[in-house]
Amino acid sequence: MVDRVVPDVIVSRLPVYLRALQFMQMQAVTTTSSQDLGSKVNISAAQIRKDLSQFGEFGKQGTGYNVEALIAHLEKILQVEKVWDVAVIGMGDMGHALTRYGGFLNRGFRITDCFDNDPAKIGSQAGQYIIKDVADIGKGDCLRGKMVMLCVPAAAAQKIANKLVECGVKAILNYAPVHLSVPADVRVQYIDPVIGLQRMAYYLHEKNE
Amino acid sequence: MVDRVVPDVIVSRLPVYLRALQFMQMQAVTTTSSQDLGSKVNISAAQIRKDLSQFGEFGKQGTGYNVEALIAHLEKILQVEKVWDVAVIGMGDMGHALTRYGGFLNRGFRITDCFDNDPAKIGSQAGQYIIKDVADIGKGDCLRGKMVMLCVPAAAAQKIANKLVECGVKAILNYAPVHLSVPADVRVQYIDPVIGLQRMAYYLHEKNE
Numbered sequence: 541m542v543d544r545v546v547p548d549v550i551v552s553r554l555p556v557y558l559r560a561l562q563f564m565q566m567q568a569v570t571t572t573s574s575q576d577l578g579s580k581v582n583i584s585a586a587q588i589r590k591d592l593s594q595f596g597e598f599g600k601q602g603t604g605y606n607v608e609a610l611i612a613h614l615e616k617i618l619q620v621e622k623v624w625d626v627a628v629i630g631m632g633d634m635g636h637a638l639t640r641y642g643g644f645l646n647r648g649f650r651i652t653d654c655f656d657n658d659p660a661k662i663g664s665q666a667g668q669y670i671i672k673d674v675a676d677i678g679k680g681d682c683l684r685g686k687m688v689m690l691c692v693p694a695a696a697a698q699k700i701a702n703k704l705v706e707c708g709v710k711a712i713l714n715y716a717p718v719h720l721s722v723p724a725d726v727r728v729q730y731i732d733p734v735i736g737l738q739r740m741a742y743y744l745h746e747k748n749e
Numbered sequence: 750m751v752d753r754v755v756p757d758v759i760v761s762r763l764p765v766y767l768r769a770l771q772f773m774q775m776q777a778v779t780t781t782s783s784q785d786l787g788s789k790v791n792i793s794a795a796q797i798r799k800d801l802s803q804f805g806e807f808g809k810q811g812t813g814y815n816v817e818a819l820i821a822h823l824e825k826i827l828q829v830e831k832v833w834d835v836a837v838i839g840m841g842d843m844g845h846a847l848t849r850y851g852g853f854l855n856r857g858f859r860i861t862d863c864f865d866n867d868p869a870k871i872g873s874q875a876g877q878y879i880i881k882d883v884a885d886i887g888k889g890d891c892l893r894g895k896m897v898m899l900c901v902p903a904a905a906a907q908k909i910a911n912k913l914v915e916c917g918v919k920a921i922l923n924y925a926p927v928h929l930s931v932p933a934d935v936r937v938q939y940i941d942p943v944i945g946l947q948r949m950a951y952y953l954h955e956k957n958e
Contacts, residue, residue: 555947556928563903563927581928618947626946633849637842638942643926647943648950687946687953694772711949713942717852718772719765719790727952729945733847733922734856736938737835737896738764740920741828741857743936744896 550591556581557588558614562647564607573604620648627653627683629700630691631661631671634715638689639667652686657696677703684708694718701728759800765790766797767823771856773816782813829857836862836892838909839900840870840880843924847898848876861895866905886912893917903927910937 560580564572574585574592592598595617599605615621626649628635639651654666655674662673677683677700688709692700697716704712711727714720720728769789773781783794783801790797801807804826808814824830835858837844848860863875864883871882886892886909897918901909906925913921920936923929929937 551951552948554951555944558947559926559941559944560928579930582930617951619950619953620947624946624950624953633846637846640842641942643943644946647947649943649946687949689942710953711946713945713949717768719769721788721791727949729949731940731942731945732768733850733898733940734852734858735764735768736922736940737833737853737858737920738767738827738829738856739761740896740922740936740938741833742760742763742826744828744833744919 546594550594553581553583553587553591554614554618556583557591558611558618558620559647561607561611561614565611570607571604572607572610574599577605615648618648622648624649625652625686626650626689627655627686628689628691629655629674629677629704630693630696630715631656631658631666632691635689635691636666638691639669649687651689653682674700678707682707685710687711687713689713689715690720691715755803759803762790762792762796762800763823763827765792766800767820767827767829768856770816770820770823774820779816780813781816781819783808786814824857827857831857833858834861834895835859835898836864836895837898837900838864838883838886838913839902839905839924840865840867840875841900844898844900845875847900848878858896860898862891883909887916891916894919896920896922898922898924899929900924 557577560577574588578585578588598610598613628638628651631654635654639654644650653672654669655672655677656662657674661671664671683704684707686709688704690697690700690712694716697714697718698720701712701720701722705722705726710725713729713731715731717732717734722728766786769786783797787794787797807819807822837847837860840863844863848863853859862881863878864881864886865871866883870880873880892913893916895918897913899906899909899921903925906927907929910921910929910931914931914935919934922938922940924940926941926943931937
């Protein structure tokens, strides 16, 4: 049997479905349909059915999806029914905001370590965390198997990413406004508000003319 | 002549090219090629040439692109050679981090207003800003033509988005972890670190098996 590779564009939509379903669950909604879910994420019902069909049979014709069951399926597919350890590197405003964000644990992630290179910050407390020295990364393999949220300045990001790759980190959420070059087996996702703003500005321009 | 609509997927890549070019410029690089640029953003040279060809002729066969000139072209296409006014709504950790972020102005945006609904915050200072009352939005059209970064809790986001739409806001960068329903002429981009983490967790799972 051939290993079927699910296209990344489909994978990218699963967390969006999961988020919408969890929001329904919070509002005590117990069943949904591909139409209803689609209207909440701006994706067509047909696309949702097609995406989910990659992973098996969910829901029944006419009765729709059980919200709790579909959440459990998606969490299993995305492997977030377990909790992943995440390290924050760079304890500026963004790093601090992330350590205080309450929305990670119920969606599969927990921050376990914080790092900075500023001697004034190293050893100090950030909420429940003691800020560690970024120079100590790699000593004792402390980040192997963890995910990283990288919140350092653009000019420092690649050098630290290289170190993370050496340490066995396979997933980096990059807040630094710069592209990272990493080996093919390391995943990077980017978070840059300006990219989102610029992408929207293009369309505002069109409308103003 | 028919108005040619550029596919959104192409528009979405232009800010990524621009960011890489500006990073080159900071490093005093004056010329680049589609190969070189492509290696920095993990997009093929052919794709970059095809994307840019939607907007005219840039660069010359054999000599490549002048970095400064291509930056100017892309800024003009994205309409970020001007500076857009942006309001932050929700002055929690994320709102505060955004008001202190130094990377907006040189990329086409400036924060002009901050809002919250907490009486303890309204009227207080956040850096150079006085936090305004979110209930005052819409009085005097103060947000018409502005972009908004929405950093309120998920449960409050749709209600505020409705109000923004009424006020003439056409672009919302949504940090609340929930999908927003807005009219077709309003753009929304989403920033949710958990979506990025979950998308990567899917692949970590595959590798661990």
